[in-house]
Amino acid sequence: MIRFDYTRAASVADALATARQPGTAFLAAGTNLVDLMKGGVTNPERVVDITRLPGLSGIEALPDGSVRIGALARNSDVADDPHIARTYPMVAEALLAGASAQLRNAATVGGNLLQRTRCQYFTDAVSPCNKRQPGSGCAATGHATRLHAVQGWSDHCIATNPSDFCVPLAALDASVEIEGQGGRRSVKLTEFHLLPGDHPERETVLEPGELVTALTLPAEAAAFAGHARYLKVRDRTSYAFAVVSAAAALTLDGGRIGQARLAFGGLALKPWRVTEAEGALAGKAPSPEAYAEAARIALDGAKPSGEANAFKIELARRVAVRALSLAAAGTPARIPALPASPFGIV
Amino acid sequence: MTIPIRLTLNGKPHAIDLDDPRVTLLDLLRERLGLTGAKKGCDRGQCGACTVLVDGRRINSCLQLVASLDGADVLTIEGLSEGDALHPVQAAFIAHDGFQCGFCTPGQIMSAVGLIREGRAGTDPERIREGMSGNLCRCGAYAGILEAVKDASGRMEHREDAA
Numbered sequence: 001m002i003r004f005d006y007t008r009a010a011s012v013a014d015a016l017a018t019a020r021q022p023g024t025a026f027l028a029a030g031t032n033l034v035d036l037m038k039g040g041v042t043n044p045e046r047v048v049d050i051t052r053l054p055g056l057s058g059i060e061a062l063p064d065g066s067v068r069i070g071a072l073a074r075n076s077d078v079a080d081d082p083h084i085a086r087t088y089p090m091v092a093e094a095l096l097a098g099a100s101a102q103l104r105n106a107a108t109v110g111g112n113l114l115q116r117t118r119c120q121y122f123t124d125a126v127s128p129c130n131k132r133q134p135g136s137g138c139a140a141t142g143h144a145t146r147l148h149a150v151q152g153w154s155d156h157c158i159a160t161n162p163s164d165f166c167v168p169l170a171a172l173d174a175s176v177e178i179e180g181q182g183g184r185r186s187v188k189l190t191e192f193h194l195l196p197g198d199h200p201e202r203e204t205v206l207e208p209g210e211l212v213t214a215l216t217l218p219a220e221a222a223a224f225a226g227h228a229r230y231l232k233v234r235d236r237t238s239y240a241f242a243v244v245s246a247a248a249a250l251t252l253d254g255g256r257i258g259q260a261r262l263a264f265g266g267l268a269l270k271p272w273r274v275t276e277a278e279g280a281l282a283g284k285a286p287s288p289e290a291y292a293e294a295a296r297i298a299l300d301g302a303k304p305s306g307e308a309n310a311f312k313i314e315l316a317r318r319v320a321v322r323a324l325s326l327a328a329a330g331t332p333a334r335i336p337a338l339p340a341s342p343f344g345i346v
Numbered sequence: 347m348t349i350p351i352r353l354t355l356n357g358k359p360h361a362i363d364l365d366d367p368r369v370t371l372l373d374l375l376r377e378r379l380g381l382t383g384a385k386k387g388c389d390r391g392q393c394g395a396c397t398v399l400v401d402g403r404r405i406n407s408c409l410q411l412v413a414s415l416d417g418a419d420v421l422t423i424e425g426l427s428e429g430d431a432l433h434p435v436q437a438a439f440i441a442h443d444g445f446q447c448g449f450c451t452p453g454q455i456m457s458a459v460g461l462i463r464e465g466r467a468g469t470d471p472e473r474i475r476e477g478m479s480g481n482l483c484r485c486g487a488y489a490g491i492l493e494a495v496k497d498a499s500g501r502m503e504h505r506e507d508a509a
Contacts, residue, residue, distance in 0.1 A: 006349065006367035006413050027414065034370070034409045035390050047367065051414050076403075076464075100480025101461065103391060105403040106410065238479035337472035 001037045008049040012056075012179055012211065018048045019209040020181070026050050026211060028072060029106040031099075032115045040125040041116075041132065056213060059084065065219025068177075071110030071212045075165070076101070078109060088217055089331045090168040090228040090247050097232045097340035098164040100239050110212040112165045113176065113192065114204065117269065118241055119148065119159035130156045131200040145306025147243060150313050152268035157200030158305035161193060161269050164340070168230055168247040170271035171263035172221035180210035189215075193270035200269075224249035224261060228331050231323040232265070232340040233315065242266040244316045245340070248323035250286065257281045257290070262298060262324070264316055274298040277320075286328040288321065295320035351416050355379070356425025364412055371407035371415065372396045375422060383423035383452040387482070394481030397453040397460070398422045404460025406480075423452035426459065435459050435498040444494035446485035457481045458495045462502055469500045 009015035018024060025044035027033060028051055036042040050056075050072070057072040059081045067087065069078055078084055079095035099107065119140055121127040127139035140148055140158050148158040166189060174189040193204055206212070228249035234240040245265035251258035260281035263273035277298035284290040295317040304310035322342065348363040362374070372389070375381040375398070384407055387395030391406040398407045399421040426433040435458045438444070445451040457478060467473035474495050475488075483491065 001368050004367060008413075027411070029409075030411055030414070031391060031406070031409050034411060038390060049411075049414050100394065101464070101477055102394060102397055102404050102406045102457065102480045103409075105460075106405045238476050337470060338476055 001034075001040075002043050004037075004044055005046045006049065007046070008052060010052065012053055012213065015048050015050050015053065015211055016179065016181055016209060018046070019211070021046060022208070024048060024209070028108040028111045029074075031103050031107040032111060036116060036123070039123060041123055050211070065222065067217045069109050069215045069217070071108060071177075071214055073109045075099070075104040075107045075109065075112060079104065085335070087222045087225055088168070088172060088228075089225060089335070090230045090249060091165070091172070091217070093335050093339045094164040094168045094230040094232075094245075094247065096335060097230060097245075109165075109215055112163055113189075113212060113215075114206075115163060116203075117159035118162045120144065122159060131159065131196075131203070134199070134201045140306075142306065144308065146308040147241070147266070148305045148309050149268050150302045150304055150309055150316070151264075151272050152195040152270065153303075153305045154196045154198065154200070156198060157196035157269065159196070159200070159269055160266055161271060162241045163271065164230070164232060164242060164245060164265060166193075166271040167245055167263050167265040168228075168249075169215065169217070170273040171247040171249060171261040172224070173218050174221075175216045175218075176212055177214040177216065178206065178210050179213045180207060184213075186216070190271070190273050196269055203269075223251050223259070226331055227252060227327045228261075229323055229326040230340045231319055231326060231342060233319055233342060237338060237341060237343060244312055244319050246316070246319045246323040248320065248327040250281070250324070250327050252286065252328070255285060257284050257286055260294070260324075262294065262320060264298070264320070267302070267312065267316060276300075281324075286324075288325070291321040291324040292317075294324065349413050351412055353415060353417075354419040355381075356420070356422060362412070367411065367413045369412045371398065371400070371410040371412055371420070374412045375407065381422055381424050384456075385449055385452060387450065387453075392482075393450070393453075394457055395450050395453040397456045397481065399456060399460055402463060404457050421456075423456055426455070433459070434501050435462070435494070438494040438498035438501075439491070442494040442497060443490040444487055445483075445490070446487050450481060450483045450485075454478070454481045454483065454491055458491075458498065461495065462499050467495075467499065468503070469496045471496060474499070 023045035056070040121139035128137035232245040249261040260278040277294040385395035387393035396407040
């Protein structure tokens, strides 16, 4: 880790003022940032500690029925919040399927949104990587790509977004609240992360110096509480990133699907929501055929970014079908012992 | 420029003038305060050997910068027993052979104390395994660890002063 200047921000305005200087990173829990700094992947000259900012760690049910989660709320606090667990159960399930208890106790919601890809050619700090060093090339392409993207990738970057949490957030129309020198703005979570295109070094819509201050889950998303699941397929039963995951949610009305929501993790550099597949489910009887058709539509246009990840396309279809079946069966009263696991659900 | 930090460490107040913002809690404990119970396994938040409680919650001390910890209450394995009286989790690890080489054990024990406090697992083996998945044991003492946590968890449910 290279030496950096450390300042502790007392207010959001204070944090934003310091962050105007280039080479500045915001520090919350540091579970991703400190790891990257230790590995020499990220080398900020200045670190602004935002952990003391007042009013950013609460989870608040608002009068309009939405829920506002402060950016400094810990992953475990959100997962354990009774209102979140009751109203947006797949958000809690996805959080509990991520990382380890120690990391969830520290890691913040804002940090989860901004965590970097785990592409091994990005994190090794030395391979050519257009994300880490624009213009240097992509060492992943043509090499070990088992966990790389099958949707939305470009010739410049084939990495995936590692977050579990963001997948149900995308499905449920969550918004991200952002503060900058120009004031406050809000963007949909589905529009927060950028696809790599020609500029994989740009990962989100955040402008330099802007700060994520909160997340909002809309009141309408509560309609899915009774039929919402997160399903995560990974190389170990616990404490591993998704190979493919899916958040599936339904409303059921007189034996028919009212609305559906479907988003995937592990497929692209952003949580991959597929509204066309959701639309295809509306009005159908909940059946394996309807789920298979939705899954087919959801993976339309998917393309392997390497020989080793072609399997993820069929895997994603099967994960979608299973997640939709589980959602139709109903949200369990208690999150299973193995959250989001295909093995924990019988 | 130093960063003044006040900590409560194993029940005692400490004042530290931090001369380098890069110092992690793990390095502070081991290199500067002589508390070598928390172990440096991976130093990257993957193995759990450095687990301690901060403000009652288990975290990986290798990823925690001390600069952020002003005012925090830190509990390490060294502060767990009361004199010679072992904490129930420590006693259970001995009773159930919850270790072989012992390197991961302080982290395992602190993690188990944290898990029991969280109240998430009770004595359900599947929930304990899942709740302890952030602690690796390369000797493979998992069967004994599971029995130890289950036993301690059951005993501590009946105690008011749970850890």
